Amino acid sequence: AAVRRYKWEVKYEYKSQDCVKKLVLTINGRTPGPTIRAKRGDTVIVQLKNSLLTENVAIHWHGIRQIGTPWADGTEGVTQCPILSGDTFTYQFLVDRAGTYMYHAHYGMQREAGLYGSLRVALPDGESEPFSYDYDRSIILNDWYHKSAYEQATGLSSIPFQWVGEPQSLLIQGKGQFNCSLATPETGACNATNPECSRYVITFVPGKTYRLRIGSLTALSALSFEIEGHNMTVVEADGHYVDPFVVKNLFIYSGETYSVIVKADQDPSRNYWAVSKIVSRSGNTTNGLAIINYYPNHPKRSPPTRPPAGPEWNDTKSRQDQSLSIKSHPNFIHSPPQTSDRVIVLLNTQNEINGRRRWSVNNVSFNLPHTPYLIALKERLGHSFDQTPPPDGYNTTTYDIFKAQDNTNATSSNSIYRLKFNSVVDLILQNAQTMNKNKSDSETHPWHLHGHDFWVLGYGEGKFNKSTDPQKYNLVNPIMKNTVPVHRFGWTALRFRADNPGTWAFHCHIESHFYMGMGIVLEEGIEKVGKLPSSIMGCGDTKGYRRP
Ligand code: C2O
Ligand code: CU
Numbered sequence: 001a002a003v004r005r006y007k008w009e010v011k012y013e014y015k016s017q018d019c020v021k022k023l024v025l026t027i028n029g030r031t032p033g034p035t036i037r038a039k040r041g042d043t044v045i046v047q048l049k050n051s052l053l054t055e056n057v058a059i060h061w062h063g064i065r066q067i068g069t070p071w072a073d074g075t076e077g078v079t080q081c082p083i084l085s086g087d088t089f090t091y092q093f094l095v096d097r098a099g100t101y102m103y104h105a106h107y108g109m110q111r112e113a114g115l116y117g118s119l120r121v122a123l124p125d126g127e128s129e130p131f132s133y134d135y136d137r138s139i140i141l142n143d144w145y146h147k148s149a150y151e152q153a154t155g156l157s158s159i160p161f162q163w164v165g166e167p168q169s170l171l172i173q174g175k176g177q178f179n180c181s182l183a184t185p186e187t188g189a190c191n192a193t194n195p196e197c198s199r200y201v202i203t204f205v206p207g208k209t210y211r212l213r214i215g216s217l218t219a220l221s222a223l224s225f226e227i228e229g230h231n232m233t234v235v236e237a238d239g240h241y242v243d244p245f246v247v248k249n250l251f252i253y254s255g256e257t258y259s260v261i262v263k264a265d266q267d268p269s270r271n272y273w274a275v276s277k278i279v280s281r282s283g284n285t286t287n288g289l290a291i292i293n294y295y296p297n298h299p300k301r302s303p304p305t306r307p308p309a310g311p312e313w314n315d316t317k318s319r320q321d322q323s324l325s326i327k328s329h330p331n332f333i334h335s336p337p338q339t340s341d342r343v344i345v346l347l348n349t350q351n352e353i354n355g356r357r358r359w360s361v362n363n364v365s366f367n368l369p370h371t372p373y374l375i376a377l378k379e380r381l382g383h384s385f386d387q388t389p390p391p392d393g394y395n396t397t398t399y400d401i402f403k404a405q406d407n408t409n410a411t412s413s414n415s416i417y418r419l420k421f422n423s424v425v426d427l428i429l430q431n432a433q434t435m436n437k438n439k440s441d442s443e444t445h446p447w448h449l450h451g452h453d454f455w456v457l458g459y460g461e462g463k464f465n466k467s468t469d470p471q472k473y474n475l476v477n478p479i480m481k482n483t484v485p486v487h488r489f490g491w492t493a494l495r496f497r498a499d500n501p502g503t504w505a506f507h508c509h510i511e512s513h514f515y516m517g518m519g520i521v522l523e524e525g526i527e528k529v530g531k532l533p534s535s536i537m538g539c540g541d542t543k544g545y546r547r548p
Contacts, residue, residue: 001041001124006034010115011051017114018144018169018176019197021189024114025052025105032140032174033103033117039124040098046091048083056082056107061093061119062255063101063239063482065451069093070374070502070529071536073450076107077368078505078521081375081539089535095121098129099239100213100257102140109149112219112511114174116140120213121239130329131235131244133211133261137202141225141252141276141288143167143218144176146187156512161357164512167221170276170288175200179286200290201299202274204264211235214250215257219511222280222319222444222485224249224310227292228272228303232260234326238453238481241329249311251279251319253446255483255509268294271303277310279319280444280488319444320487323459328477336455336495338475341423345393345464347401348445348486348508348518350435351410357435358517359508362391363410365517366507371540373416373503377526381541386415390520394430401432401463402440402489412517419498421525427454427494427506428464429486442488445513451504453480454496464491483509501525 008027015024015031027033038044050057060074072093073079083089104116118138123129145152146168155162168187169176177197180190204210212232216223226232226249233244236259250258266272276288289307293299311318328334351360358365369376371384390413399405419425427449434441457473473493486492503526507519537545 001043002039003043003045004036004038006036006046008033008046009049009051010057016191016194016196017171017174018178019180019190019192019194020146020178020183020187022146023148025110026114027117031114033115035117035138036103036119038095039122040095041124042095044093044095047088048091049088050083050085052085054085056084057105057110058082058107059091059103059115060106061101061103063099063257064093064095065500066093066502067096067500068530070451071532074106075450075505077372078503079374080372080536081542082107097121097239098123100215100236100259101239102215102217102257104217109153109511109515111217112145113149116217118213118215130241130331131261132209134208136211136213138213139173141214141216141218141223142171143221144169144171145219152512153515156516157356159355164220166281166283166285167219168285170278170285172274172276172288172290173200176288198300201293202290203293203295203299205295206264206268208264210262210264211259212262213257213259214252216252216254218254221278222251222253224251224277224279225275226250226308226310227262227274228305228308229266230262230272232262235259235261237326237479238483240453240480241332242479243327243329243477245325247322251322253444253483253485253509255446255448264294269297270294271297271301273303273307275307275310279311279313279315282313316488320459323485323487326479328479330477333477334480336457336475336478337424337497339424340426340495341420343426343428344417345428345430346520347394347399347430347432349405349407349432351407352435353410353412358410358412359513360407360410360517361520362394363407364390365410365412366519367412367414367517369414369540371542372536373521373523375532375537375542377503377523378529378532379545381545384541386413388415390415390417396463401430404433404435404437416521416523419522419524421501421528422497422499424495424497429492430464431486431488431490444485444487445508445510445518446483446485447506448483448509449496449504449506451500451502452496453482454494455480456484457493457495459487459490459492461490469493498524501528
């Protein structure tokens with residue numbers, strides 16, 4: 001196994017990714033940042049220099065379980081103190097499973113300022129995938145706002161509440177095109193001919209087969225991705241082989257990754273559109289477009305056809321159907337434990353707490369503490385966070401998930417769930433009506449678990465029934481994932497084994513939702529965690545702390 005070393009410098013630069021000039025967080029001058037390429041079993045070492053003038057940073061390796069290195073998870077407030085402006089911090093971890101992963105900032109709402117990239121882990125030499133292809137490409141889909149992450153965060157925590165709204169653009173591998181004729185003085189400088197916002201191009205050699213590794217790191221949007229005139233065969237999801245199935249459009253939620261196989265088997269005399277489109281929310285964000293360039297046509301030549309319109313935004317059924325189609329590849333089934341030791345039902349609601357709009361789980365809205373949990377627990381730094389455990393469920397007899405509720409008993413807390421080491425835990429995500437009293441309204445939330453993959457045992461509509469729904473679980477060939485949607489007014493059932501010593505976030509991957517409290521933290525086997533590196537310390541109660 002090899003050691004892959006990277007030297008990164010994080011700073012702000014002006015970029016015009018969607019033709020509108022804006023301050024963007026870059027790594028070595030780029031956004032998306034450099035792609036990390038490794039082979040299974042390799043060690044990745046990233047030496048990160050924070051060259052932001054007055055801002056801290058932390059980077060999370062999304063999908064990497066960090067077995068034995070929970071301090072390298074990069075989650076500010078959970079596993080480390082933020083990296084101070086001017087400091088250099090070294091992340092070191094093992095990539096123990098082949099697959100498609102990502103990295104991104106995990107501090108405040110920094111992710112959506114452009115700090116993200118791809119992390120691709122190949123099989124060791126001599127092993128082969130259960131599918132074949134000639135070329136391998138990584139693409140990250142994103143949505144894009146013209147307002148800074150700071151302005152957005154300020155609006156979200158203001159009274160009255162100012163919602164971030166729908167994004168201005170959709171980016172494909174960091175490139176989009178805002179229509180400059182819609183620019184207002186507030187928008188900023190818009191230049192449609194800036195080469196930074198030329199369309200992203202993927203070149204196809206006719207007759208060849210492509211593996212596209214598609215990840216989404218949207219701040220808000222659920223997306224549909226499609227390639228005009230081509231079907232896609234889904235073969236991998238979040239690092240696990242899928243029982244292959246064919247789609248025309250791939251639904252993808254923030255935090256998910258998929259590999260699809262595409263054959264360049266269409267008329268080679270022209271180019272084709274690749275389209276990303278917002279689904280599950282209505283708005284007027286224009287679709288993201290990239291060019292699939294059939295070699296040797298000119299890569300910039302626009303396809304002669306209009307881009308496909310994509311599915312209707314409110315076609316929930318097709319999205320649910322795709323979720324249900326994702327099963328483990330028959331030759332790579334990791335059988336789930338048939339029973340669990342603990343069931344935690346997590347009701348997702350919108351609340352108002354002290355006049356502020358928040359998201360809550362079982363009426364508890366999550367706040368990050370000043371002292372990261374990993375350090376506070378491992379080094380027994382006293383009660384630096386609320387010790388009352390959060391509830392394992394909600395009152396299912398009195399709470400009507402279809403009705404807007406006042407949730408007057410909602411609170412804010414930084415308390416966490418402490419799990420018995422090696423126990424089997426079911427997490428049931430329960431969706432509900434938002435605070436909107438005027439219409440039926442429930443949002444799709446993609447939930448991401450750090451430190452583990454979970455088995456996706458089932459999805460259902462309406463209120464989860466503890467006695468009958470588990471009988472319908474797929475205990476035969478469920479896919480394992482690290483991110484999964486809970487659909488509107490529905491539930492999603494997950495199972496995992498709490499066998500990775502550390503403290504791990506589980507949260508909605510919508511940047512503003514997590515910022516507004518939509519998450520929890522789990523602890524397991526803290527006494528088994530090895531010696532913490534002092535580089536993760538320096539904030540909160542760890543400030544004066546000296547390792548004995
Ligand atoms: Cu990709 Cu905690 O996030
Ligand atoms: Cu959410």
